[in-house]
Amino acid sequence: MLVRPGSAGGGADGSGTRERILAIALDLFVEQGYEETSLRQIAERVGVTKAALYYHFRSKDEILLTLHEPVHELMRNAMVRLENPASGGGMWMTFLDWLIDQVAVHSRLLLMYQRNATALGAVHRKDPDGVQRHHRGPDVEPEQLFLRMLGDPAFSLDDRVRMAGSLAVVVAGAGLAMRPAAGAVDPAELARILKVAVRDLLRVGPPTPPPLPPPLPA
């Protein structure tokens, strides 16, 4: 589920320790954050010693990077779609629809990214080559990817705000699904709602379905 098997150097990992390390690290990184989580803590929960972790991973950073690999892949994929010159204004909408579907699948990973973006950036700055080694493709921080586009003077400030905003809405929606306080949420329904919501924000598509109880007198 998390990683493809047979990715690292050595022999077959019969007991699946590597996967368990990743799963538990993901839990802890989401709960406490990367910096606040020590290798001792991870090892304890996995049921091995610190040294054992170093058999499976070269460093703590590498655990973080391995977990973020799917996120990076998602972002690379996103970039390719955005750079496709097929359409002008509709491109962004098409992209968002795709993203919404992706987000429903990877919501937990994205939550981890959201909580550890700062730490990931630090790792990124400290050892860019180490990041490169982990996944081919352009070595861009996901966040930077969109900032570049948002700086494009071809868009008005209004457009840029709404583009950045629509992205934020999607992420917030994904976050909503992850919070236990928000109750169980049907991913499919959430995706459907998000797609309509971003259309309202971006003022495209169907004019705007009115809410049933009018919340504010016009």
Add this chain to the structure above:
Amino acid sequence: MLVRPGSAGGGADGSGTRERILAIALDLFVEQGYEETSLRQIAERVGVTKAALYYHFRSKDEILLTLHEPVHELMRNAMVRLENPASGGGMWMTFLDWLIDQVAVHSRLLLMYQRNATALGAVHRKDPDGVQRHHRGPDVEPEQLFLRMLGDPAFSLDDRVRMAGSLAVVVAGAGLAMRPAAGAVDPAELARILKVAVRDLLRVGPPTPPPLPPPLPA
């Protein structure tokens, strides 16, 4: 600007070292994050030794908490406004308008919070009393404050998504203004745009201005 003078224990701080510590810590916390920033680094940049920092602050955590005090105050203020039973649906819009104005003023502080929410949460969990001591009022993490409301079953999932989304749009807009890559942004114009945008997302107010012509007919 950042803190009220005469807040800490000792005598008058003639040279304003305390304020300089806070200002520089803010810079570093925004740039690198709280965990990645060491006291040595702060002291170096201020031009004093590590020990000097401990004259002004009891711990590293206290520096973070002091910086977040205005943020907490903002959140407490927000909660009071939201719990005001004056209006039903319009309440949220009124609240957002107020928030947008506040965000324009405190954008830098909010960016710090956004980047260090995880670290702040860790401090929060580790020493809740220490947080309490810093600012009277309910001891709630800002993030938790809204999650509570978003869990209210009185709202449909669609409403909740749009409420959470509108909040995210405001935060994203503030973030946009802080990024050098996004170019200079007039805060007043940004605020105006945001207020219209969240109305579109929440489907209240003026029906929906079209994209191309000037989007504010008042």
Add this chain to the structure above:
DNA sequence: GTCTATAATGTGATAGAC
């Protein structure tokens, strides 16, 4: 109010046995 010096601790990481 700031310094020097140092304590106390935890961290990520390595070496080598089994």
Add this chain to the structure above:
DNA sequence: GTCTATCACATTATAGAC
């Protein structure tokens, strides 16, 4: 593939001189 034992280092924090 996992262990024990240990290293080297940076960190927060304290004590006491000036």
